Amino acid sequence: MVVVMNLNVSEKQIQDVKNRLTRLGFKTHLIRGVERIVIGAIGDKKNIDTSTLEMMPGVEKVVHIMQPFKLVSREAKSDDTIIKIKNVEIGGNQVVIMAGPCAVESREQMMAAARAVKEAGARIFRGGAYKPRTSPYSFQGFEEKGLELMAEAAQQENLITITEVIDQQSAELAAQYIDILQIGTRNMQNFQLLKKVGQLKKPVLLKRGLSATIEEWLMAAEYIMAEGNYEVILCERGIRTFETYTRNTLDLTAVPVIKRLSHLPVVVDPSHATGDWKLVAPMAKGAVAVGADGLLIEVHPDPSKALCDGPQSLTPENFKNLVLELEPIAKATGRSLAV
Amino acid sequence: MVVVMNLNVSEKQIQDVKNRLTRLGFKTHLIRGVERIVIGAIGDKKNIDTSTLEMMPGVEKVVHIMQPFKLVSREAKSDDTIIKIKNVEIGGNQVVIMAGPCAVESREQMMAAARAVKEAGARIFRGGAYKPRTSPYSFQGFEEKGLELMAEAAQQENLITITEVIDQQSAELAAQYIDILQIGTRNMQNFQLLKKVGQLKKPVLLKRGLSATIEEWLMAAEYIMAEGNYEVILCERGIRTFETYTRNTLDLTAVPVIKRLSHLPVVVDPSHATGDWKLVAPMAKGAVAVGADGLLIEVHPDPSKALCDGPQSLTPENFKNLVLELEPIAKATGRSLAV
Amino acid sequence: MVVVMNLNVSEKQIQDVKNRLTRLGFKTHLIRGVERIVIGAIGDKKNIDTSTLEMMPGVEKVVHIMQPFKLVSREAKSDDTIIKIKNVEIGGNQVVIMAGPCAVESREQMMAAARAVKEAGARIFRGGAYKPRTSPYSFQGFEEKGLELMAEAAQQENLITITEVIDQQSAELAAQYIDILQIGTRNMQNFQLLKKVGQLKKPVLLKRGLSATIEEWLMAAEYIMAEGNYEVILCERGIRTFETYTRNTLDLTAVPVIKRLSHLPVVVDPSHATGDWKLVAPMAKGAVAVGADGLLIEVHPDPSKALCDGPQSLTPENFKNLVLELEPIAKATGRSLAV
Amino acid sequence: MVVVMNLNVSEKQIQDVKNRLTRLGFKTHLIRGVERIVIGAIGDKKNIDTSTLEMMPGVEKVVHIMQPFKLVSREAKSDDTIIKIKNVEIGGNQVVIMAGPCAVESREQMMAAARAVKEAGARIFRGGAYKPRTSPYSFQGFEEKGLELMAEAAQQENLITITEVIDQQSAELAAQYIDILQIGTRNMQNFQLLKKVGQLKKPVLLKRGLSATIEEWLMAAEYIMAEGNYEVILCERGIRTFETYTRNTLDLTAVPVIKRLSHLPVVVDPSHATGDWKLVAPMAKGAVAVGADGLLIEVHPDPSKALCDGPQSLTPENFKNLVLELEPIAKATGRSLAV
Structure with missing residues (x-):
């Protein structure tokens, strides 16, 4: 100082x-x-x-001369953190794909979605049971029923699961059904929730806040680690800028920056960043090329009937094609896809 | 559409x-x-x-042609909402000053602070018992003990109280001690918390999110009103921009914009917006000139010893001088200070 | 360092x-x-x-420990710079109003506008002969003919003139007709143009760039002063943020910040900042309350027929009312209007 | 409408x-x-x-329902524009690399730089003879002498040249020595300069303004095309956001967005976007993966002695390695490097 x-x-x-x-x-x-x-x-x-x-x-x-974070920093731990969940490693040499619909809508939808993403090569199945929505009049999620449906569909396809939690109660419930707990962009600085998932000892995927600096994002991860939970995955999902053509501005440079500052794995969500399924494929390729450890992609059996975020969801067919296109990119960077 | x-x-x-x-x-x-x-x-x-x-x-x-908000809109209710708490009206012809320290630190500090702000002309006493901090290693607040001290100090000086709540539990507790519940900038889209304070039926001061558009801010107010709580005060406290000289960029234009779009009262927090006590006085004057219904100002008996946000806190003396300077500005806009 | x-x-x-x-x-x-x-x-x-x-x-x-600017800094010159043009002082105790239409459109329009702004109390007459427009298909200005008409109208009403220059040639021409040369927001870092107006030895009004930090803005002023021209007026006119409700976000905090960092006068343009005439009056009041040395306001004899920026222009009547409302605000801050 | x-x-x-x-x-x-x-x-x-x-x-x-641009739009011309300069095509199936130092500093430096970038596989040689600098006290470039040295070095290595022009005079001069004229980020809305290079009928590389929306950027290209010059290359170089860890935020999503809206080629400058040579390689790979038609990269024979922007310049060796790493990425997207 x-x-x-x-x-x-x-x-x-x-x-x-x-x-x-x-x-x-x-x-x-x-x-x-x-x-x-x-x-x-x-x-x-x-x-x-x-x-x-x-x-x-x-x-x-x-x-101030020094960075404010400790446990998350590359100086505290020089080798990459690899998070093992069942037979999948996040943060290692393989690029891991997490995919599934924005929201749990029905048993049929979940079964179809799980089958589709498994077939295409995803290892981790995403789906929302608690939906933080800008409008109080929008669909808010199926809550515990949604967690059950998700767990059931995943088990049938032997997939790992990830879902967003929005408060202490939903975090506790989700921890009983789901493998990875996700903190959404609006809750990145909901410190009570960070402490809670820090105590639950389940792997946590921490999305970057809509206008969070990289330093604030790492400090949010520090909150989770300070509670003793060292399995944190960072997820870049776009930041807010003046540009209005895309929903957010995907900050891919954050990936190599995080790799330098921290030992934690970092994945990219091109679906929420762009808000437009036609932009998901190029940005997913870009994410792998810059060194992301994984991708979080919205896939819906029938996007035009989705209860939320249809416009940014891939069809199973488009998703399958994307995975095929990602393989050579991963190889070109000395890695492989975890399929 | x-x-x-x-x-x-x-x-x-x-x-x-x-x-x-x-x-x-x-x-x-x-x-x-x-x-x-x-x-x-x-x-x-x-x-x-x-x-x-x-x-x-x-x-x-x-x-989309139509605004997405309903209950908060000026179209739904054309006359200004005036919120009466004891003998103070927020949103009426008088400009109301809320002041006090960032955090509750001790009984002595609270008593001194309450006396000082009362003397200078504030009607509402602020203080933080739950502190959302960027770093897990920073002071996190005195919690229920803090609420008690605050209520005690306020009662002695016949002041109305306001404090920040950070989750459902702190909201319930605070509702027992405190007159106005504050939702902080990081929780503006913590929808579970918004629903909770919507149910508690206490007046709510809703700070604008760090990078929230005016529309999102009004939708957050809509969440509270949709639960049946119509006593919502909006608080502009600076937004995040590229400018680094000030902590945030105070968006004073939001005041007349809100006045046009909504019937709700709107106040301004120049302390958090600027992060620098030397800028608080001019920006407080600007806020009154553009039509704000009130001010939220940090005052500490000894800012250089404050446990948080000292650099943006006024001394009691500076605060007193500011109130004297604000009176002619309020008059020049056809209003008066509620002192 | x-x-x-x-x-x-x-x-x-x-x-x-x-x-x-x-x-x-x-x-x-x-x-x-x-x-x-x-x-x-x-x-x-x-x-x-x-x-x-x-x-x-x-x-x-x-x-870096030190600020990069020299000549513009308060450390280099501790007392306020006051720029005298004929019988008007900018940067002194009086708040100066500059007003007029966005563009010179006709002799009649200029005469009517000059009369109206003079009557209402403006001392400086603005008008655009060179219009930098986002679209190549929009009206680009009357060029030298416009300068002539402006000078003629101003002379008749005994007004000082200000106009935007867009390249070295227009700067030289304008210097023959007009009292103050304006550098627009898009040219704040057009360094060739800054050097040129630095050599012309006419007072310069330098608008802040659309996304310029305060430091970059002061460095642009440094360019002009480094050529030997010390008569620089800074003009805050809104910065670009994520907020879309207003055209730009007026950063009124820049006024007291500049006053601390620099000895140069600073004025505010609420018309371009908001893009909406209904917001001009409250933001003009806010600007005076935070300590601006002047205002730059668009006034058009018939805004609905203006060739550019009609929606942000005041009618002569609205302008007159605004000036009346500004007087008590100026007095409340210990100053007066230069009318 | x-x-x-x-x-x-x-x-x-x-x-x-x-x-x-x-x-x-x-x-x-x-x-x-x-x-x-x-x-x-x-x-x-x-x-x-x-x-x-x-x-x-x-x-x-x-x-408004319709886009404001015409000539640049994909609707006006559905097939991709391919710009041929000597034996190089920009906008076709090959990814083209433009490389060289920030500024022309000496004959020796230019010869060494030209040899190095040629050897590594670049086809286009960049260098600055006119340097727009934030501070008037920074090195401003060698002007015409710089253009001569650049042309000489390029001819010896059979390279195409590109250089930034900053006003009408420098544009005219550069057009006599150099193959591609570059409009820098600060001049993206210097409309006089846009008109000038529109008239000069040399290929133009138009950098995105520091805070320009994609729409404004395309309108700037429209200015050039409206003068009859259809050879415009767009260059994404980072936008200004609140993030301070990187100099700018590279908006790679702009690449597929531009490809949808326009027929013009688009390249990426990872050097200026990041300001840090360690981030250039990953972001260059990302740019190729998302579909950029080329890259603009700073390479200096001895970055630690560069007169400007040393920290973002690659050494010839690092540049060579990068080109080797880019080839498989280009192939993975169905293209090849123009080497």
């Missing part, structure tokens, strides 16, 4: 800041520059809130 | 879309333009998810 | 960086922290491009 | 709007909905500014 002092700082003010830093446990180091005096503060004090230093007379600003 | 068809749409495709619209309960109206055929769909169908129409062959896009 | 070294940096790498810094003219200062070694670099070297330091082996990042 | 009327519109107001539309050359079509009356306006009127319709009494808003 570097404390930059004002142009006309007094010696008394400098001394006060040094004293405060010493009391907080830092060693201090004064540098008298040409235009500014700065005080270097040395110490491993990630848990100390130093924002009030900026309030002290004579202080212009405080510049 | 207007359905725009593709350049080379077939008569069969047009008929299919018309049939689907008819089944959904719309009357249809075909317009053959020079380059495009569009189908107007007539009907009051806010609860129908029409996104799958975009999936139908021959459809280029669907353009 | 602080150079942060990698976790596993070698002594050789540290020495190399120190040597490079020494060669660039800096004194160096090594701080060995708990997790990181940082090198403080001391020296007033604003003209040196230090970005290649980041390329050196062992360097993690370079943190 | 659809004109949506207010809730309480009068018959007189409806008639007035219909009359205005008729005078503008539209046929009108009235739809009386449950809550709103809307007027459909039929006619191919892209050149008419209809914004003043929004000013008319009784009008709530105007919704």
Whole structure:
């Protein structure tokens, strides 16, 4: 941490800041520059809130040198985290595909969807039983009944399951039926929910918040890990920008950035990012090319009849073709598809 | 709703879309333009998810004509909603000031803060017992003990209270101690929490999400009202942009926009928007000038010792001066301060 | 400048960086922290491009302590710059109103507009002879003929004039007819044009770029001042965000921020920021309340017939009413309107 | 175009709007909905500014159905535009690599750079003779001398050349030495410059503006084409968002979106988008995977000594390795590298 002092700082003010830093446990180091005096503060004090230093007379600003995250950081653990669920590894050499409909709608739909995604090569089956919707008048999900249907369909096709949880109660329930708990974009900073899934000890897929910086996203993962749950998968799903042609702007650069900063696996959701099934295939290819560990793709047996997000869902046939096209891309980057 | 068809749409495709619209309960109206055929769909169908129409062959896009909100809209209720709590009215002719520290820290701090804000002219006392923090290692609040201290301090000074709630449990507890429940920016789309405070029948202050559009914000208010709670106060607190000099970008234009779209009161939080106490005074004045119904301002007896957000907190003295400066601005807009 | 070294940096790498810094003219200062070694670099070297330091082996990042601007900064000149044009002062105690139509359309329109804005209390007359338009098929302005008409109308009403210039040629021409040259938002980083108006020695109004940070905006002003022209007026006119309800998001906080960082006057354009005449009045009041030195407002004798930007133009009557409402706001902030 | 009327519109107001539309050359079509009356306006009127319709009494808003661009649109020309320069085709089946240093610095540097990029497989040589820099105190380029050195180096290695132009004069000069004229991100809406390169009849590479929507970007291309120059290459180079970890956010989804909306070729610049050479390789692979027609990559013989943008430049060796890695990606998408 570097404390930059004002142009006309007094010696008394400098001394006060040094004293405060010493009391907080830092060693201090004064540098008298040409235009500014700065005080270097040395110490491993990630848990100390130093924002009030900026309030002290004579202080212009405080510049942080270190990243605020610990457990998620590549420095804390240099080798990649590989999360094993049954016979699938996420974060290893294979690219894993998670697919399925936006929402659980019926037993038939789930069975058809599970069969279709299994056939095409997905290993993980997604489906929503709790749906956070912008409008209170939109379909809100089948809740526990949906979890049951999902588990049943997955078991028949020998698929691993993933579903979104939206509060502490749904997290507890889902943990009884489902293999991976998903935190949606709107709940990325729902810290009570993060703590809850941190305690549940099930693998968690953490979507990036709609306007979350990479640092905030990693801090949200830190919340889960700080509770003792180290199986966190990060999921890039588009951020909010001024561009209106696509629903969100898919930030694929986040993938190599995360790989540098953290040891956690990172997957990409091109369906929610674009909101348009015609853009899913190219962006899925891009995601694999930049090094994503997996994909989360919406597939619906009949998208035009879906209860939510139909426009971004692939038909089983389109999905099958996409998987075929992804294989050579994965190979070109030295990996393979987990099919 | 207007359905725009593709350049080379077939008569069969047009008929299919018309049939689907008819089944959904719309009357249809075909317009053959020079380059495009569009189908107007007539009907009051806010609860129908029409996104799958975009999936139908021959459809280029669907353009919505109507706003998606109902209960919050100015069309549903043309006169301003005025929320009365004890002897204070929010949304009426008086500008109401809510002030207090970021977090409840101790009995002494709360008593000192309550006295100071009361003296300066605030009618509503804020303080945080549950603190959603970006880092799991930051101070997380005193929880129920904090609610008690807050209620005690407020009672002594005859102040109305407001505090943030972060999940269903904290909402229930806070409702027993506190007058107004606040939904923070990170929970604006925590729909479970919105439903909960909708059921609790206490006035709710709903902060705008960090990157929420005005429409999404109003839809979040709609969630609360749809549960039967009509006492919702909207609070602009800055949005996320590319500008890094201020913590957020305070969108003061949202105030007159909300006034046009909705009958609900709207207040402004210049402290969180700017993150810098030196910017609080000018932005508070700006908020009153553009027509805000109130202000939410952080005041701490000793900001340099605050456990959180010290740099954006005013001292009691600075706060007192600000209130004096706000009075002529309020008068210049035909209103007065509720002091 | 602080150079942060990698976790596993070698002594050789540290020495190399120190040597490079020494060669660039800096004194160096090594701080060995708990997790990181940082090198403080001391020296007033604003003209040196230090970005290649980041390329050196062992360097993690370079943190700049100092602001990059010089001539525009409050540190370079602590008292406010006041720009005098004829009998009007911009940046002093009076709030100055600049008003007029988006585009010069005809002699009649200019005469009517000049009369109307003068009557209402504006001192400076705006009008566009060169119109940068998003579409090549939109009206592009009357060019020199427009400058002539503007000068003529202004002279008759004893008004000062301001107009946008779009390239070196239009800048030279406009300088012969017009008092203040305006750089539009799309040209804020058209550096050739900035140099040109820097040489012309006419007061310049520099609009903030659509997505320019405050720092970039001040650096654009620095370009003009570096050519020897010190009469620069900054103009906030809204930035681009995800919000679609208003055309841009007016960043009123930029006004007090600029006042802190720079000695230059700053005015606000609520017409372009909102794109909606109904929002101009509240945002103009907000601008005066936060401390703007002036306003730039579109007024058209008959907005519904305007060749451009009609929807954001006030009628003469609405403008007159607005000026009356602005007076008490200006007084409430200790200033007056220059009428 | 659809004109949506207010809730309480009068018959007189409806008639007035219909009359205005008729005078503008539209046929009108009235739809009386449950809550709103809307007027459909039929006619191919892209050149008419209809914004003043929004000013008319009784009008709530105007919704445009058609895209505003013509010549650039896929509807105007359904087959892909392929631009042939000497023996290279841009927009065809081959992915073309453009590479070279940020700035022309010396004869030796240019010769070394040209040799290196040629050897690695680039066909087009980039280099900057005119450098638009944020600070007036940064290196501004060698101007005509730079163009000469670039042409000489390219000729020796039989490379095609591309360079940025910044005003009408530099465009004219560059057209004499260089094969492709580049419009930089800050000049995307410098309409005078767009018109100039439209007249020069040299292929133009048009970078997306820092915060330009896809629609604005295509309208900028429309400016060039409207002057008769149909050889326009679009270049995605990152947009401005709230994320600060990377310099910009590379919007790779723009590639398939442009391919749908337009027939023009589109290339990607991962160097400027990320600002970090370590991120260039993954993002270059992603760009090829999503369907880009080419890449623009900064390569410098010795990045740590570059006069500008060193941190984002690849060494010749890294560049060579990247090209080898790109080949299988190109093949996996059914294309090949033009090497």
